[in-house]
Amino acid sequence: MYHWDFYTVLQSFDLFLIGIWTTLLYTIGSIALGVVIGLTACFARLSRFWAVRLLARSYQELFRCTPLLVQILWAYYALPMLLGISISNTVAGLLTLSLYVGSFYAEIFRGGINAIDKGQREAAAAIGMSGVQSMRYIILPQAVKKMLPAFINQSVIQVKNTSLLYAISIAELTYMTSVVNSETYRPLEAYSLAAVMYFVMLFPLTQVADHFERRMRRSD
Amino acid sequence: MTQATISLRGLTKSFGALQVLNGIDLDLMPGEVLGVIGPSGSGKSTLIRCMNMMELPTSGSLLFKGQAISPRFRGKDGQPGMGELRKRVGMVFQHFNLFPHLTVLDNVTQGPRIVLKEDRAEAEATAHDLLAQVGLADKAQAYPSHLSGGQKQRVAIARALAMKPDVLLLDEVTSALDPELVGEVLGVIRALAGKGMTMVIVTHEMGFAADVASRVLFMEQGRIAEEGTPEDILRNPKSERLQAFLSRFHA
Numbered sequence: 281m282y283h284w285d286f287y288t289v290l291q292s293f294d295l296f297l298i299g300i301w302t303t304l305l306y307t308i309g310s311i312a313l314g315v316v317i318g319l320t321a322c323f324a325r326l327s328r329f330w331a332v333r334l335l336a337r338s339y340q341e342l343f344r345c346t347p348l349l350v351q352i353l354w355a356y357y358a359l360p361m362l363l364g365i366s367i368s369n370t371v372a373g374l375l376t377l378s379l380y381v382g383s384f385y386a387e388i389f390r391g392g393i394n395a396i397d398k399g400q401r402e403a404a405a406a407i408g409m410s411g412v413q414s415m416r417y418i419i420l421p422q423a424v425k426k427m428l429p430a431f432i433n434q435s436v437i438q439v440k441n442t443s444l445l446y447a448i449s450i451a452e453l454t455y456m457t458s459v460v461n462s463e464t465y466r467p468l469e470a471y472s473l474a475a476v477m478y479f480v481m482l483f484p485l486t487q488v489a490d491h492f493e494r495r496m497r498r499s500d
Numbered sequence: 501m502t503q504a505t506i507s508l509r510g511l512t513k514s515f516g517a518l519q520v521l522n523g524i525d526l527d528l529m530p531g532e533v534l535g536v537i538g539p540s541g542s543g544k545s546t547l548i549r550c551m552n553m554m555e556l557p558t559s560g561s562l563l564f565k566g567q568a569i570s571p572r573f574r575g576k577d578g579q580p581g582m583g584e585l586r587k588r589v590g591m592v593f594q595h596f597n598l599f600p601h602l603t604v605l606d607n608v609t610q611g612p613r614i615v616l617k618e619d620r621a622e623a624e625a626t627a628h629d630l631l632a633q634v635g636l637a638d639k640a641q642a643y644p645s646h647l648s649g650g651q652k653q654r655v656a657i658a659r660a661l662a663m664k665p666d667v668l669l670l671d672e673v674t675s676a677l678d679p680e681l682v683g684e685v686l687g688v689i690r691a692l693a694g695k696g697m698t699m700v701i702v703t704h705e706m707g708f709a710a711d712v713a714s715r716v717l718f719m720e721q722g723r724i725a726e727e728g729t730p731e732d733i734l735r736n737p738k739s740e741r742l743q744a745f746l747s748r749f750h751a
Contacts, residue, residue, distance in 0.1 A: 402554060403597035403656075407611030407663055408586040410573055417614055421601050 282468065289469040292460045299456030300477060306377060306442045306452060311435055313378035318385025325390055336386070343383035349444050351376045356448045369448040377445075381438045388434060392427035393419060425496060432489035436482050443478075453477060503566050505530050505667055505698055506551055506589070511560035513546050513722075520546045522722035523560070528667065528700065533693045535713030535730065536702045539745060542719040544702045548669050551700060552589045553582040564588065565666075587615060590660030594672040596652040598644040604631065604655050605640040611663045623662070630658040634688050650681030654688055667698045674705060686712075706749045710734045718742050 324336035343351065356372040396419050404414035443454035451459075457474040461467045504527035513521040520543045528534055528551075536544045549555040553562065556571045563569070564585055575581030599607050608627035612618040618626075631637050634654040644652055653673055660668055670689065674682045686708050693699065693712045703709050709716055709730060716733040718726040726733060726742050737743045 397597075399593060399595055399597035400599065403593065403599065403659075405554065406552060406586060406591040406593075407659065408583055408615040409611075410583060413614055417610065418599055422599075425601075 284469065285466060286469050286473070288464045289460060289466050289473060292463060295456045295460050295463075296453070296473065296477065298451055299453035299474075300481075302450065302456070303439070303442050303452040303481075306374060306445060306450070307435075307439045309374055310377035310381055310442070311438055313374070314381035314385050314438070317378055317382030318389055321382060321386035322389035322393070325386065326393070339379075340383045340386055343380050344387075348376070348380050348441055349447060351380060352444055352447055369445075369450050373445045373448055373450050377438070377441065380441070381434065384434050385431070388427050388430045389423075391430070392423035395426050396422050425492075429489045429493040429496065432485060432492065436485050436489070439482055439485075440478065502530060504528055504563070505532075505565060507563040507566075508550070509561045509563065511550060511562065512558045513543075513550060513555060514558045520722050521550065521557075524550075524722075524724060526717075526724065528698065530666075530698055531696045531714075532698055533712055533714045534700045535709035535716040536700065536719060537704075537706065537709060537716060537733075537745075538719030538725075543722040544717075544719045545671055547719065548591075548671050548700055548702050551667075551669055552586050552591050554591065587663060588665055589667045589669060590663055590665035591669040591671065592653070592656050592660050592673050594675050596644075596649070596656045596676075598652055598655055598659070600644050602643075603640065604636065604642050604644065604647070607644065607655055608659045608662045611659065616663065627658070627662055630661050631655075633661075633691075634658050635684070648681060649677045650684045653677065653685045657685075657688055657692075661692075667700065668692065670699060670701045670703075672702050672704065674703070704749075706734060706746070718745070 321336045321340060324332050325340075327333055327336075352373060355376045356367065356369055359372070360367045400418055400422065401414055404418040409417070442452050445452050446455045446458065449455065453474055457470050461470040464470065506526075506528040508524050508526040511521055511524040511526075512519065522543075524547060536547065538544045546555055550557050550562065553569065553571060561568050562585075564580070568579060569585045570576050570579040570581045572581045573583045575584060598604075599610065602610065605624060605627055608630060609618075609620070609623040612623040612626065613620060628637065628640060631640055634657055636651060636654055636658070639647065639651065639655070644655070647655065656673075657668075673689075674685050677685065682705070686705065689699070689701070689708075690712050701709065701713065711730075713730050715727065716730050717724050718733055718737075718739075720741055726737065726739055733742070734746065737746055
């Protein structure tokens with residue numbers, strides 16, 4: 281029978297806290313940057329210039345169709361060789377995570393905007409609104425509601441994806457757990473605790489997503 | 501001679517290989533109520549949608565009060581654009597297209613506040629008057645989803661009127677309504693006609709067209725096949741096509 285010993289592991293609780301804090305920083309940073317990137321890519325894909333659409337589409341497919349871990353390793357180890365500059369793991373990690381989530385956000389935003397009946401745009405145009413005014417006052421307020429559940433789900437995935445930063449030695453929760461493990465030789469306790477911590481962070485978020493999804497279905 | 505409010509000159513419209521409008525020349529005079537009838541696919545909806553450039557003409561021109569309108573939003577070289585045109589030419593759609601995230605009041609004030617930059621109080625005062633005019637004074641705070649089809653369409657008419665347009669374009673505005681709700685919408689339009697509002701009405705309601713229109717166009721295959729007073733067109737049709745078309749309604 282295995283003898284559980286959380287006490288040893290919990291003595292390194294400060295290391296877990298550093299991990300959680302770092303995980304949160306990378307999550308918030310990459311989501312914020314990802315929203316900016318996603319919005320840019322989304323509007324680029326709705327552009328009337330084909331070259332702009334193609335560029336946005338290429339970016340999206342590149343990041344959606346390659347594994348995030350490969351992207352992170354590539355940005356940290358390969359890109360500096362290509363450019364002949366040094367890139368810190370912070371910059372490589374944050375940038376890759378943001379570009380990755382941005383490619384998915386762009387699709388979520390575009391889906392939300394396209395889900396709005398074209399009669400709405402026509403009605404806005406018919407009272408003399410410009411394209412920008414109709415987007416701002418008529419389309420986006422309705423589209424945001426439709427996007428919200430998918431947006432939250434993608435953000436939940438994003439929190440978990442920060443664990444891949446382990447591969448380039450960023451001190452997020454998974455990496456710090458491995459540090460605790462190597463100090464205590466207690467992998468069962470350490471990794472179980474890490475899983476519980478991720479769960480506690482994410483479970484409320486999935487509930488919020490469900491809530492918005494239910495509310496949306498009601499108002500339809 | 502009075503100037504036409506909207507003039508179409510040699511207007512054509514194609515969707516890909518399909519030519520929908522085949523050279524339309526038309527003058528809409530101030531105070532005129534123009535009824536447009538014709539079989540489906542005859543181009544009557546496209547015609548009315550060209551009048552506020554919801555569809556851009558493939559060739560030909562559109563003049564508003566004698567001024568050619570540029571097919572860009574802001575216009576160019578002193579020529580007014582579609583944005584300017586649409587401030588003066590309102591449109592009501594078959595499927596209402598109310599803004600579902602806004603109250604009835606906000607639906608009506610949106611144009612004046614955002615496009616005409618009126619302040620809120622002024623826009624809301626006008627909106628309350630208009631809602632009273634279409635019989636919906638008590639629905640100002642309701643959301644569109646709580647209204648019947650007939651009520652929605654009356655809000656849509658108030659929304660268009662809030663821009664104080666010179667012309668109102670009505671595109672099959674009763675076609676999506678339950679039969680018992682058609683009357684209340686037609687009543688509102690009839691009242692507008694009585695006040696001298698310039699209107700273009702695309703409709704399948706022949707009796708209504710006869711009643712309210714000052715001139716009726718019969719569209720067929722992208723052309724104005726016959727035009728005249730409601731009496732001429734609906735009671736004494738000349739072409740066999742129009743006779744056949746009307747007989748389906750009288751039957």
